[in-house]
Amino acid sequence: MTMLPEEPSAKKLGLVIDLDICVGCHACVVNCKEWNTGSEGAPLSDVNAYGAQQTGAWLNRIHTFEVKTDSVAQVVHFPKSCLHCTDAPCVTVCPTGASYKRVDDGIVLVNEDHCIGCGLCAWACPYGAREMDPVEQVMKKCTLCVDRIYNENLPEEDRVPACVRTCPTGARAFGDLGDPESDVSQSVRDRGGFDLLPEQETSPVNKYLPPREKRHLVASDRSQPDSQTELQSPDVNGFWGWVDSTLTKLG
Amino acid sequence: MRPAWSIIVFTSLSGLGFGLLFWFGLGFVVINELIDVILFTVLGVMAVSIGLMSSLLHLGHPKRAWRALSQWRSSWLSREGVCAVATILCTFIYSGVWYIYGERPSALGLFIAILSLLTVWTTAMIYASLRTVLRWYHPLTPWVYLALSVCGGLITLNAWEQIIVGQSSLIEITTIGLVIAFGVKSIWWKRAGSQQSESTPETATGLGSLGQVDLLMSPHTEENWLQHEMGFVVARRHVYRLSQIAVALTFILPLALLWSGISWLIMLIPIVHFAGILIERWLFFAEAKHVVTLFYGERH
Numbered sequence: 097m098t099m100l101p102e103e104p105s106a107k108k109l110g111l112v113i114d115l116d117i118c119v120g121c122h123a124c125v126v127n128c129k130e131w132n133t134g135s136e137g138a139p140l141s142d143v144n145a146y147g148a149q150q151t152g153a154w155l156n157r158i159h160t161f162e163v164k165t166d167s168v169a170q171v172v173h174f175p176k177s178c179l180h181c182t183d184a185p186c187v188t189v190c191p192t193g194a195s196y197k198r199v200d201d202g203i204v205l206v207n208e209d210h211c212i213g214c215g216l217c218a219w220a221c222p223y224g225a226r227e228m229d230p231v232e233q234v235m236k237k238c239t240l241c242v243d244r245i246y247n248e249n250l251p252e253e254d255r256v257p258a259c260v261r262t263c264p265t266g267a268r269a270f271g272d273l274g275d276p277e278s279d280v281s282q283s284v285r286d287r288g289g290f291d292l293l294p295e296q297e298t299s300p301v302n303k304y305l306p307p308r309e310k311r312h313l314v315a316s317d318r319s320q321p322d323s324q325t326e327l328q329s330p331d332v333n334g335f336w337g338w339v340d341s342t343l344t345k346l347g
Numbered sequence: 348m349r350p351a352w353s354i355i356v357f358t359s360l361s362g363l364g365f366g367l368l369f370w371f372g373l374g375f376v377v378i379n380e381l382i383d384v385i386l387f388t389v390l391g392v393m394a395v396s397i398g399l400m401s402s403l404l405h406l407g408h409p410k411r412a413w414r415a416l417s418q419w420r421s422s423w424l425s426r427e428g429v430c431a432v433a434t435i436l437c438t439f440i441y442s443g444v445w446y447i448y449g450e451r452p453s454a455l456g457l458f459i460a461i462l463s464l465l466t467v468w469t470t471a472m473i474y475a476s477l478r479t480v481l482r483w484y485h486p487l488t489p490w491v492y493l494a495l496s497v498c499g500g501l502i503t504l505n506a507w508e509q510i511i512v513g514q515s516s517l518i519e520i521t522t523i524g525l526v527i528a529f530g531v532k533s534i535w536w537k538r539a540g541s542q543q544s545e546s547t548p549e550t551a552t553g554l555g556s557l558g559q560v561d562l563l564m565s566p567h568t569e570e571n572w573l574q575h576e577m578g579f580v581v582a583r584r585h586v587y588r589l590s591q592i593a594v595a596l597t598f599i600l601p602l603a604l605l606w607s608g609i610s611w612l613i614m615l616i617p618i619v620h621f622a623g624i625l626i627e628r629w630l631f632f633a634e635a636k637h638v639v640t641l642f643y644g645e646r647h
């Protein structure tokens with residue numbers, strides 16, 4: 097049924113993504129694909145994976161943005177997967193009932209056996225969180241690793257989404273955003289977590305934490321060479337010094 | 348948005364077909380002999396069905412399409428399916444009764460007329476309800492579809508009368524139809540050209556409070572499905588030229604031919620008009636920008 101639950105669920109499972117510490121390594125992207133390609137639905141296919149013009153379905157992707165602040169330009173790596181919106185427009189447009197939002201925990205899922213591959217849900221999602229599988233021709237999206245988080249066959253510490261488990265910097269946190277006392281809700285409060293595209297009125301469950309101000313990079317500091325600048329042009333002697341100067345001469 | 352031919356043909360042809368069934372239901376169609384009822388039913392239902400078939404081609408799993416009739420409570424696409432099937436079934440009953448008893452069941456006809464309009468409305472609402480595509484997300488969008496559908500029906504009726512009775516009694520009302528449709532579409536175009544999106548890469552990333560946001564690296568080296576489907580870009584000068592051609596074929600030329608008084612030219616109008624509609628529909632998709640492209644370096 098593609099009607100949204102009448103009352104938004106009290107439990108709102110989701111992710112909080114910390115843009116301050118994501119280093120853009122794509123580990124979560126790869127582990128997401130790895131886990132979900134062997135999951136219950138059809139495999140997440142790739143077409144022409146080793147040739148030119150490869151294509152494939154992914155449930156999580158990392159964009160990298162440059163933000164021009166007053167003083168410096170800052171690089172922000174930006175992971176993006178389904179935000180499990182409370183008012184999910186992708187669900188209500190689905191003509192078949194394949195897309196649905198779970199009443200108990202708010203996870204948005206696709207029943208692949210009912211999906212006709214019309215693609216309308218991907219048109220309705222503002223975030224680009226749904227992709228058509230190029231081989232199976234059904235809609236794919238982040239499942240919040242529903243087959244991990246409740247999976248009692250897995251050791252306790254593995255009962256979190258694959259992307260969360262694999263992130264080497266801990267930039268992705270999983271939890272109940274419907275519970276104001278949960279760690280994730282706490283961090284959203286403390287760090288000023290925000291919604292993406294709030295004007296689309298989807299009320300996403302997933303939140304993003306802003307990058308912290310990079311104090312050592314403010315422009316006024318640049319006039320004085322600090323220890324960082326010195327590190328970048330070390331005085332090298334000997335063999336490596338010769339290599340360095342020769343390469344410099346070669347341009 | 349990528350202008351897929353399957354969807355362009357679907358919206359254009361089924362729009363025309365439901366326009367025909369609308370006038371058919373109202374009893375506007377000149378019938379010489381009873382067999383004409385069957386002929387016209389075939390004409391209308393064929394247009395509608397080929398259109399719907401074409402939309403099925405767009406699906407990944409056409410065999411499961413029947414499932415699309417189930418979610419009419421929330422989905423405009425589902426409503427469209429339900430209305431279309433209902434209109435076609437009612438039209439069969441209507442023509443059958445008319446043919447067998449020799450008398451038009453006018454109450455059922457009125458119902459078919461309403462159902463036809465409703466179907467066109469639901470088709471348009473599939474697009475007009477998508478908040479992610481600002482150009483479509485407007486109350487005027489369904490009226491454009493409605494006006495063009497009703498107008499296309501009239502134009503075809505004109506040709507039909509020319510063929511069946513050798514003259515047309517609908518020149519004036521068709522003129523009015525064309526002028527109204529042209530007016531509605533012009534207002535829609537003017538509005539679409541002047542609107543400003545409140546969404547930007549800054550609101551998309553939520554980083555606007557820090558400064559201007561530009562894409563530095565895409566998530567992948569090749570274009571992905573999302574970009575293929577929603578990142579279609581069409582050159583400005585092509586848009587300008589094509590909209591001129593669309594206006595000429597859809598409205599201006601049909602008006603001129605309508606008043607030419609030459610019978611075979613009037614029979615030709617539906618073809619000219621329909622060619623214009625195809626271009627109009629191509630532009631409807633090609634010019635529309637999806638908000639997701641903000642994550643891929645576009646600024647609307």
Ligand code: SF4
Pocket residue numbers: 177178179180181184185186187204220221222223224225226237298
């Ligand atoms: S992020 Fe997109 S796919 Fe996920 S719930 Fe929101 S609208 Fe639906």
Ligand code: SF4
Pocket residue numbers: 189190191192193194195206210211212213214215216217218234235
């Ligand atoms: S692609 Fe599948 S899940 Fe998406 S709207 Fe169509 S039927 Fe529903």
Ligand code: SF4
Pocket residue numbers: 127128129131132155156177178237238239240241257258259260
């Ligand atoms: S929660 Fe699971 S499916 Fe969703 S992005 Fe993370 S790994 Fe992928």
